[in-house]
Structures are given as structure tokens and as C-alpha cells.
Amino acid sequence: MDTTKIGGCAPEAAICARGISRDFEAGQTTIRVLHDINTDIRPGEMTYVVGESGSGKTTLISIMCGILWPTEGEVKVFGTDIYKLSDTELVKFRLNNIGFIFQQYNLIPSIDVASNAAVPLIAQGMPREEARERAKVLLDKLNIGNQADKLPRQLSGGQQQRVAIARALVHEPRLVVCDEPTAALDASSGRRVMDLLREVAVAPDRACIIVTHDNRIFDLADRIIVLEDGRITHDGKEMPDDH
């Protein structure tokens, strides 16, 4: 049953967004970049959010993962209404439940790869060495275990993105959010990263949502949501023909 039409949230939904709107102030003008978005993100799927620049996809993903307050609407992540949490609770919720992969990786340049990958565990309070060991196991799985003691700048772009993937998954979050994960990579590296992401980030109890406009990887999606001018214009397994 399509629960988005009747306002309720499916119990199995990883993300349940209802009536999401977001305004931005530009001088004296208020611009609405999202209009009444209703959608569910399901676990076990790799969901793409695609659209032209300015279509609102980054705003939507920011709201869905609890780093940008919506002007209207509510977002439940694994049943928790995240915008009813206090600031401290929301920060803790993100730390324990969400993994992030950024377009520019945003690794800390002065610490080695293992420590970068271990950041969420260290932030959770795990002793540094134990966290590094846990991270190294994941780095091994991502085939960059032999780079664990290097600094990020000593790695290629594809390798840095793998470190970012390790950082996003090391604390075993239930939701993985990726922002243009292949934008800074060439076609083959991007493809390899996406294959890897599908292998490690998609699980029956984990949702993976990816913002992208890289049409080279559209065929790897389980579901594609298309945004245009802040509205969902398509939601299906494949891209619509007119895109």
C-alpha cells in the first residue's frame, strides 16, 4: 500500500518524509525550494535522488538526514521524528544512525587513513586504538587496508572515496547518505566506487540514499526519484525517457 498518499508512515520505512517544504531567504524575498514533498525511503534499496542543479535535491537530502530544518513537514528516520529531538539528541542520533559520504570526501588531511575512517567511532567515545583497529578491518574489506597508515593526500581520488565510504560505514549506521559520490571521479573509478557501495552499504536493514546527476551510474539504482523545481516528478526503477 502506498502510505505516502494517505499521510501515514509504513512501519518498515527507513525515512518517512511528509509535507516537506523548505524556504530560503534571499534579501527581502522568500524562495521556496521544496514543495510539499512526500516520500518514503526503504531499507535494502539504493535510492537515487536526481535532478538539475537548483532542483532541491541537496536540500531534500539535508532535511532527510537531520542537518537542515524543514520549514514545514516532518521527517521520521527509522520511526524517530528527528526534528522533535533536541539539538543534542539530534547530533547524537546522526552519530549513531547515519553515515555520510561527501562529494569532496572531506577527510581530515593531517591524520592517517585509519584515523579518518575511525572518526565516528572516536566521536562515539571508543578508545582511539580500538576504533582504528575496527576501521582497518573495514579498510581491508574495501581493498585499501595497506593504505591505512598513509595520509589522505597520498591516495588517489578513488582511494580517498573508499576511505570516505569506510568512515560512513564503520559505525554500522542504518542510513547511508551520499552526496555526488562519483562527481570527482573518472568514469571507471566512479563505477568501481558505486559497485563497492552497493556491495557494502546496501543491506536488508540499511537504507542508502544517493544524490547524483551522474547519468553514468543511473543503471545501478534500485529506485530513482527525480526532482524538478522542488517537486518530485518521477519515482521509479529507471529514469524517465525524457531525461
Add this chain to the structure above:
Amino acid sequence: MLTGDAQKFYGLLFGIGFSTLLITQQMTIFVNLVERGASGVYNAPEAEVWVMDPVSRTTDVSYAMPGTALDRVRSVEGVEWAVPHLRAVANVRTADGDLEGVAVIGVDDSTLIGLPERMAKGDKSVMFAPDSVVIDDTGTTRFFPPEQDPIGERLELNDQRAVIRGIADSIPSFTSTVVLYTRYSNALKFVPGTRNRLSFVLVGVSEGQTPQEVAARIEAETGLKAQTRDEFSQAGVNFIIENTGIPTNFGITVFLGFVVGVAIVGLTFSLFLRDNIKQFGALKAIGVTNSKIVQMVAAQAGMVGIIGYALGVVGTVAFIKGFSANPFFKGFYIPWQIPLISLAAVVVILAITGLIAIRSVLNTEPASVFR
């Protein structure tokens, strides 16, 4: 993060190190320089009480007393011994014909009290030879080339013959004037006569008496001014502070050191945080709290501060050591309070600049990392 950006890391180290060096070095020179105002007291370590005319202020600003003052002081209870001490200025014609002003210090004829404790060359007994003077090491460099041994050299001192027979290991005066030590009776001969010639009476106190008690008793019974060694040395220091522009000049330099530190460190810190704003945004998005980020920045600032501060202090020590052979810097030391003051300045610099710079990080929305 900071160590990963070599330019900014070294920029911050330079800022902190330079500030520390400037503050520590200038304060060290200032303290040592004003302490030269008390060098006359330090160079006569046996004297526990200095007795002088009531208008006298320092060893160099004194008004002579009649010779009878010595006997009046000796008659005061608690005075173990009292000896005459003469301080006057004179002129020396140097070997190459130049005129040089010198200070002549007449020490007690028999005990030689008033002579510096140590001799750099020669023995104190040389003072008993005819026309004997002992020169301080400032004078040896001022009057003679390095290859020339001053011992045995004759000087034309106020048109009279004086022979250098020893070199005193003394603390230079504030003005670095050449000092010639001679016996009191010789000094009376070298220095043009006035009715009163006795500059000071140096006093040792009897066992069981304190210098303060004896000084008070001398003042009460003789009408002269009597100060303990500590009081009189402090008076010399105070005179320099009150009557010269030195505190203002050094104060301005120290302040500029602080301002330069704030400017360099503040600018570099802000640039560093701005350049890494995406990384901080990413950390905030991941779930790292603001307080943890503040701790991270504080730890990095602390590390840079400690290294920069250590470099600045080591630089000051190297400076003082490097110039220790120069008579102007003779005896210079770094009082323990000065590195602590510099440390406080570094902490304030880092706190001010850190607080200003980190506001941008704390105000960064995590969502900015996606833009």
C-alpha cells in the same frame, strides 16, 4: 588538521615564537637594565647598611657628607663596623688621546670593603701598591684593544698618574661608565677637592641585630639617611624607572610584540579554520559536537602555542647566551617571572584569536557541507 597545512602551521609557530621572543627578550633586557641602577650596591656585597646625606638617592646621585659622619655612625649601637666610601666622577686621557669620563670609587684603605667580591684578573692586594687602580671589565674593552693586556698600563686620571693593577669582575653600571676602584686615600687625591668628600658610609651590623633596626637607629641618632642593602638597591632601580623613558620604550615594544602576535596568529588561525570549514562541517554533520570541535581546535592551538612559546624562550636564552661576552650584557639573566608572563601573553593571544576564529566554525551549519 593544522599540522597538515605546513604554511599555516609554520605561520602560527612564527607568530607565537616571534611574540614570545620579543616579549621575553625585551622584558629581560628591561629588567636587567633597570637592575643596573643597583649595580653600585651589588658590587659592594659586604655592606648591610648604606648611610648617606639625607638628599642622596642612589649610588650615583649622592651628596657628600663631612668626614665626621663616619665617626658618628661608628658610635651607634649595633654597628659592627663602618667604612668610608667615595664615589665621584673624573676624566681620563686615554692612550690615543681621547677624553673619557670615569667613575672613581674609593674603598676602605685597610679592609678594601666596597671593592667587588671577585677579580677578573689580579689579586685584591694590588690595591695597596702606589697609585694603584683596579679597572672594571667595561673599561678594559673601552680603553684597550683586545690584544692589549691592561695590567700595568698607566692612565692620566685627572692629570695624575694611575696604574692599572687589576681587573674587577663587577656588574656594569646603568650608563656603562668605566669604573676605577682605588683606596679611599688615593681617591681623595685623584678627585678634585671639595669641603666634604665622603659619599657614603658602609656599615656591617653586629650579631643579633637586623639591618633594619640598625638603619633606623643610625637615622635617629645621626640625622643621616640609612638604608638597608635591599632598600638602597631598590631605590637605584626606582630612580631609573622614574627618571628615564626606559619603561615606556620597553613597554611599547612588549605591547607591539603582543599586537604582532595577535595579528599574525589571528589572521593565520582564521585562514586555517576557513580553509577547513568543509572538514569541520563534515564533522558536525557526522555528529561531532561543537564542544568536541572546540576541544580539537584548542588542542591544536595548545600544541602550536607550546612549540612556539618554547621556540621564543629558547631564542631569548640563545640571545642572552650569545651576547654574554659583550660587556653591555654582562650578568644578564632571565628572571623566572618573565617566561611566566610571556606564557600568559601567549595564552591570551591564543584565547583571543581562537575565540574570534572559532565562531565561524561554530556558526557553520552542517548542511553547508553539501553545498
